[in-house]
Amino acid sequence: MNGAVDPRRRVPRTDVLLADPRLAAAAATVGRARLKAVVCGAQDRARRGEIPPDEVLATALAELPDTAAGLRPVLNATGVVLHTNLGRAPLSPAAVAAVVAAAGYTDVELDLRTGRRARRGRGALAALAAAVPAAGAVHVVNNGAAALALVATALAGRGREIVISRGELVEIGDGFRLPDLLVSTGARLREVGTTNRTVLADYAAAVGPRTALVLKVHPANFVLRGFTAAVSVEDLATLGVPVVVDIGSGLLAPDPLLPAEPDATSALRAGATLVTASGDKLLGGPQAGLLLGDADLVERLRRHPLARALRVDKLTLAALEATLTGSETPTWRALRATPAALRLRTERLRDRLAEQGVTAEVVTAVAVVGGGGAPDVTLDSWALALPESYAAPLRTGNPPVVGRLDRGRLLLDLRCVPPDQDDVLRAAILRCLDRGGRTEMSPRSSAPSREP
Numbered sequence: 001m002n003g004a005v006d007p008r009r010r011v012p013r014t015d016v017l018l019a020d021p022r023l024a025a026a027a028a029t030v031g032r033a034r035l036k037a038v039v040c041g042a043q044d045r046a047r048r049g050e051i052p053p054d055e056v057l058a059t060a061l062a063e064l065p066d067t068a069a070g071l072r073p074v075l076n077a078t079g080v081v082l083h084t085n086l087g088r089a090p091l092s093p094a095a096v097a098a099v100v101a102a103a104g105y106t107d108v109e110l111d112l113r114t115g116r117r118a119r120r121g122r123g124a125l126a127a128l129a130a131a132v133p134a135a136g137a138v139h140v141v142n143n144g145a146a147a148l149a150l151v152a153t154a155l156a157g158r159g160r161e162i163v164i165s166r167g168e169l170v171e172i173g174d175g176f177r178l179p180d181l182l183v184s185t186g187a188r189l190r191e192v193g194t195t196n197r198t199v200l201a202d203y204a205a206a207v208g209p210r211t212a213l214v215l216k217v218h219p220a221n222f223v224l225r226g227f228t229a230a231v232s233v234e235d236l237a238t239l240g241v242p243v244v245v246d247i248g249s250g251l252l253a254p255d256p257l258l259p260a261e262p263d264a265t266s267a268l269r270a271g272a273t274l275v276t277a278s279g280d281k282l283l284g285g286p287q288a289g290l291l292l293g294d295a296d297l298v299e300r301l302r303r304h305p306l307a308r309a310l311r312v313d314k315l316t317l318a319a320l321e322a323t324l325t326g327s328e329t330p331t332w333r334a335l336r337a338t339p340a341a342l343r344l345r346t347e348r349l350r351d352r353l354a355e356q357g358v359t360a361e362v363v364t365a366v367a368v369v370g371g372g373g374a375p376d377v378t379l380d381s382w383a384l385a386l387p388e389s390y391a392a393p394l395r396t397g398n399p400p401v402v403g404r405l406d407r408g409r410l411l412l413d414l415r416c417v418p419p420d421q422d423d424v425l426r427a428a429i430l431r432c433l434d435r436g437g438r439t440e441m442s443p444r445s446s447a448p449s450r451e452p
């Protein structure tokens with residue numbers, strides 16, 4: 001840096017920067033306030049000597065978000081297919097296109113042929129009904145928890161009882177517990193059995209005039225092994241009261257890849273009165289709560305006052321319908337990516353990085369379903385291993401890349417990275433080298449730092 005001139009005096013002025021056509025155009029998508037904040041941030045960094053003054057414009061352009069929302073697209077290299085902190089299921093291209101198309105005015109509640117009011121979300125509901133012929137009727141609410149809240153309120157509120165096994169009193173995450181949710185609706189829980197064993201006689205002894213329903217919750221995020229017993233849906237269906245099955249995961253039909261995961265079709269065929277599930281778990285769609293089952297009961301839920309507070313918006317309906325009718329979801333693809341194909345991609349990435357001076361290793365890895373589902377299932381995978389010092393710069397880069405730390409290394413598992421993003425990932429890794437001082441274990445660590 002030229003020592004004679006104070007670099008702070010060479011930082012370009014805001015109005016000069018904002019006159020750049022690329023920055024000016026960005027105001028339309030990210031908004032003026034955010035644009036200014038990014039520009040000021042780049043100027044501040046130049047004033048602190050972190051970047052040269054002639055790089056302020058390029059820095060501002062690089063740091064400009066793509067949208068006016070703070071949510072940023074992230075490359076998920078964790079190997080966790082449904083990562084709750086990363087928004088669970090990525091939408092399929094079909095669902096994304098449907099969301100964009102539905103973003104403006106749309107015929108969500110209007111029949112364009114007759115000009116009359118129509119059933120809200122009829123396309124999504126029809127697609128869901130077609131996917132699960134065993135269901136007499138279907139309804140969609142905001143999420144799986146909302147589906148349970150609606151069931152408990154409408155069928156068991158005002159002190160009526162929900163009979164539930166002590167082995168199925170589940171905490172779903174972030175401190176939220178299903179029993180607390182159920183009780184908050186005014187329903188009473190009648191707990192039966194023990195943590196590890198519940199038998200049909202336990203339910204039978206508890207069922208009586210105050211029973212509203214028996215609830216079977218799939219213990220989706222843990223495994224109970226050893227001296228255990230649980231009662232099948234078939235057996236619960238003999239009790240003579242409604243049986244509601246919360247399958248959680250959102251599988252609509254059996255999946256040979258996940259034989260232990262319950263699915264809506266099987267639960268209904270086994271005699272469940274109603275099934276509740278999440279749209280953004282194994283179904284691979286938007287956040288939504290699916291209710292499937294007895295037509296009269298579904299109609300009662302649909303007409304309950306609380307249903308209005310839990311209803312889904314047009315974007316969700318569009319995404320859900322397209323998830324059900326469109327092409328394979330990214331979730332489905334990530335679950336089925338073969339270890340051989342992942343290894344090939346990872347080795348190619350390693351080789352191309354090597355050409356550019358980054359040494360990385362290809363190692364075996366273990367991916368999981370995540371999203372509180374299929375805790376027993378592991379998916380053989382491969383990962384690129386980098387020094388741990390890459391983790392923070394990758395996470396804070398653009399796009400952010402989130403991997404997994406393992407014994408002092410950063411593992412990047414390509415299972416949940418769309419194959420067409422491999423080059424984006426490679427560029428993100430290479431950019432870490434340009435960000436001075438934070439990749440001290442990399443072979444380029446002796447490259448001149450930009451720190452003054």
Ligand SMILES: *Cc1c(COP(=O)(O)O)cnc(C)c1O
Nearest residue numbers: 143144145218220247248249278
């Ligand atoms: C995930 C889950 C829920 C909650 O569903 P959300 O869509 O996250 O609200 C409820 N029950 C079970 C068994 C689950 O796995």
